[in-house]
Amino acid sequence: ALTRMISAVFRRGGDVSFVVEELKAVFDPRGGAWMGGRYVPSILAAIGGVVERHMIETGFIAGEGMGLKTDPQSHVVNLPTHRGPACPRCGQYEMRMVEGCMTCASCGHSKCG
Incomplete structure (x- = not known):
């Protein structure tokens, strides 16, 4: 057991x-x-x-009574953050203000027509 x-x-x-x-x-x-x-x-x-x-x-701990060599929880993962809204057509987060209109840099969709 x-x-x-x-x-x-x-x-x-x-x-x-x-x-x-x-x-x-x-x-x-x-x-x-x-x-x-x-x-x-x-x-x-x-x-x-x-x-x-x-x-x-096996190198899992540094020495007698010393615990782990590295903390497995301490590794920071930087995930991409989305800035601004998603494009209603393609779903990409590439909406930019171009000449007063929100325009998608990926597919060219524009809210102004």
């Missing part, structure tokens, strides 16, 4: 580094174990450590 939950969170995307921190924070009241010269407070903390090492090795 734990692996399915972790997999689902990772598939969802975004900053998933919190999963590692949550797992590493779990303490077993019966005690932990020494692994690789470090005290690991529970089996869940050990799993969190393995996931963290994998994320560091």
Whole structure:
């Protein structure tokens, strides 16, 4: 069940580094174990450590306890903004004032005839 939950969170995307921190924070009241010269407070903390090492090795996070290298939500996408009304004939947002008449720069439609 734990692996399915972790997999689902990772598939969802975004900053998933919190999963590692949550797992590493779990303490077993019966005690932990020494692994690789470090005290690991529970089996869940050990799993969190393995996931963290994998994320560091694959370049997903910068280092131990450091979170994502870049925020996936921080990339700004500039969408084109429409200035003025759409042309009633072709639908393009190319209506310009030409000699006192609104005229479409795409198809030439003019409100003045």
